[in-house]
Amino acid sequence: MGIFRKLRNAGRVILEMVNFYIALAQVWQKNQNRAVTSQKTSGQYFSFSFRHCKPPAPVLEFSQFIQRMAEYKVQFEVFEGPLDLLLYLIKKEEVDIYEVNLTRLATQFIEYIDLMRQFDLEIAGEFLVMASTLMYIKSRELLPVDQQVQVEGEEEGEDPRWELIRQLVEYKKFKDAAARLQVLEAEQENIFPRLPGKLEFESAAPPPRPDVSIFDLLNAVNGVLQRFTRREDQGDIFEDKWIVSEKIEVILRVISGRGSMRFAELFERAASRSEVVCTFLALLELIRLRQLVCSQPEAFGEIEIRLAAPPAETPATPEPAAAPASEPVAAAETNPQSAIPKSQSESHGT
Amino acid sequence: MELKLILESLLFSAQKPLSVKELRDVLAAAAGHEAADATAKSLARVKESELTAALEQLVREHETAARSYRLTCVAGSWQFVTQPEFGPWLRALVGVKARPPRLSLPALETLAIISYRQPITRAQIEQIRGVNVDATMQTLMERGLVGAVGRAEVVGRPPTYGTTALFLEYFGLRGLEDLPAADELRRIVIERPPAPVTADPGLATTAPEQLALQPAAPQPGESGNESPVGAKDSSPGQAK
Known part of the structure; x- marks a missing residue:
């Protein structure tokens, strides 16, 4: 019983497909020589496109049989x-x-x-x-006129x-x-205006890059620290895995390689609150030493960190870091790019 | 130095199309310069109508010279453009103009109706086109070619639509009066044909106008020759 029903359904589907192809072939036959085209446009109620419609090969054999079938009058324009x-x-x-x-x-x-x-x-x-x-x-x-029903309210003359x-x-x-209008539209595509290049008589000043204040940086780092507020257990005391001087090296290495980096990139791989603090202190130190410059190209945009322009003066007298760091940093005054001796920075520790 | 040549030089090196007002501002600024000579000073307070006249003359001169470029005014701003027949080479040089795809025919129809009949409500557009225009209107609004300009003082105060400056730029028109056959299409007066509109020879009946005359003749008790108007009047008379 079930098999029969399935067979019948399958047969019906096949029949429908054949019917569809027959109709398609008819339509194609009728329109072989007729340019019935349509554009895909909005607001059209129906559109047919037969130009690219080719009947599948087996249907062609049907064509003679099809011709005898009821005539289809297809002459649709759009x-x-x-x-x-x-x-x-x-x-x-x-x-x-x-x-x-x-x-x-x-x-x-x-x-x-x-x-x-x-x-x-x-x-x-x-x-x-x-x-x-x-x-x-x-x-x-x-x-006749006198037998016509006069619609109420309709004027005689209408x-x-x-x-x-x-x-x-x-x-x-x-x-x-x-x-x-269509002609005008097509014509406009072929009309090109004269657009002379900008006459440059003055050296164009670089676009202003507003500097970033310490408060902007603090706000930014606060945002980063939010990530760690819940995660850490306040009660435990860890040994300090991170030291500022190391971070200074890391930052300088990255920046001298690439020229600039985004503020958020600094903390992308930071795993703990203390690491964020440490990295941030390193950044502040480098800014203080005029190794780096922070700027914010647009309001509320990402803060950008770049290498400072060739320093006009090397900071001669490094002050001890005033920031609440666990380890004050030895300033890398003379040769920042080279590795800062770790022992030196640690020896300054409290 | 002639005014038109000064204007030509300005438009030749301008970065963008300049309106008459902007040109006048430039002339005024040049007159205010320290090194300004008598000619520049004399042009400090030149009238806009004079500028337009000079520009028109310039256009005619370029036309007679039959150059590959011409001076044109699009949406009130003047600029030099190339003649359309040089498009193929210019496309090879500067690339295809960055333009949105061409408008569909329904969109162009709707746009034509709006441009000639603005301000116009959506219902009025639909009355002319005989179809719903919601989709096309949306396309035109999205492309910035038309926009709402006000509200009609009729029931419901529907918004009225008009074309934008971008419309003029898109079609390279100087202004709305520059539209092809503007006077004719702005308010079409359609003459009513004198002859009856329909008379199908195959049909048993003739046109209603002619039918109206026929019952008048055989009616009994009526004085023979009556006008068709009289024939109509006779029916209430019979009822009495």
Whole structure:
């Protein structure tokens, strides 16, 4: 039982696929020589593109069988609405808008709507409104004037035919105007303005880089320290694994290699609060020694650390670090790039 | 030194398109200089209309000279641009102009309606186009070609839309009056045709206008030749 149902379902799927290909091949056949193209644009109700649509090889063998099947009338252009479709129909009739036969137009319009229905295209409400207007016009023409129902409030002079024609003419004019705009648009793509380079008579000053105050740095390091507020047990006492002089070396090594680094990078690998403090003290020390410069290119931006410009004067008399460091740092006054003797820095310890 | 040549030199080396007002400011600044000679001083208070006239003359001169470039005014600012037919070579030189993709036909239609009829409400646009314009309007607003300009004094006070300066730049227009066939499209007057609009020979009935005349003739008790208006009036008379 179950197997049968599965087989039947599978058969149905295959049948549907075949039907789909047949329809596709028909459509393709009809449009082989016809340039039915469409652009993918917003606001279109339906669009077909057959130009690149090639039927799969096995379907070609079906083609003769297909030709005998019910004829498909595919001659879709892209219509942007009922007025557009009406204009197209009028153009096909090759008559002036003013002289168009609205009753015949109504018939053709409704044929198109039926066609759309065959394709399972969603018919927009505007098309149905237009269809009903056309039907109304057509029905009015079948009645002598004195038997026509006068709609209350409608003026004597208001002829629905005239209303429609007026709307069509107006729409046509704007459609033409749109075409002219399109020409202008295409033309603009080929027009190039003369853009002379900037005349430089003065040496352009580098953009100002506002310096960073000690408070900015403290704020920044506070942000980093937030990471460690909960993690550490305050009760225990650890031996100090980090010393400022070591960190000075690390910072200088990185910066001399790269030229600059971001503030946050300094602390990316910091594992503990004491390490952050230590790194920060090293940074402050290097700034004090005018080895490094901190700047903030934009407000609330990342603080940037760079090597200072060639020092105008080497700090001759290093003061003992006033910061609450556990180990005051031996200033690397003469030769900062070279390793600072660790023993020296430790010997200064309290 | 002629004013138009001074203007030409300014526009030739300007970094951006210059409006008439900006050109006037430059002339005033040049006159204020210490080394300013009599010509520069005389141009300190030149009128904007004079500047425009000089610029127009310059445009005509460039036109007659048939150069590969021309002086043009886009959205009120003057600049030198190349002629469109040299596009292929310029594209090879400076690359394709950085421009958003071309507008779709519905978008162009909507834009045309707005540009000729501004300020206009969304409902009025939809009335002309016969379709919903929400999606196209959104595209146009996103691209900055149109914007809300006010509110219509009707029920609900709907926003009205108009084109922006970017619209003029995008299409290379000097101003709204520069739009093609502007006077005609701004307010279209559609002549009502004298002849009846429809008369299908295949149909059993003729046009309603002609039908209106027919019942007047065979009506009994009526004095023969009556105008169609009279025929209409006769029906209440019969009821009495």
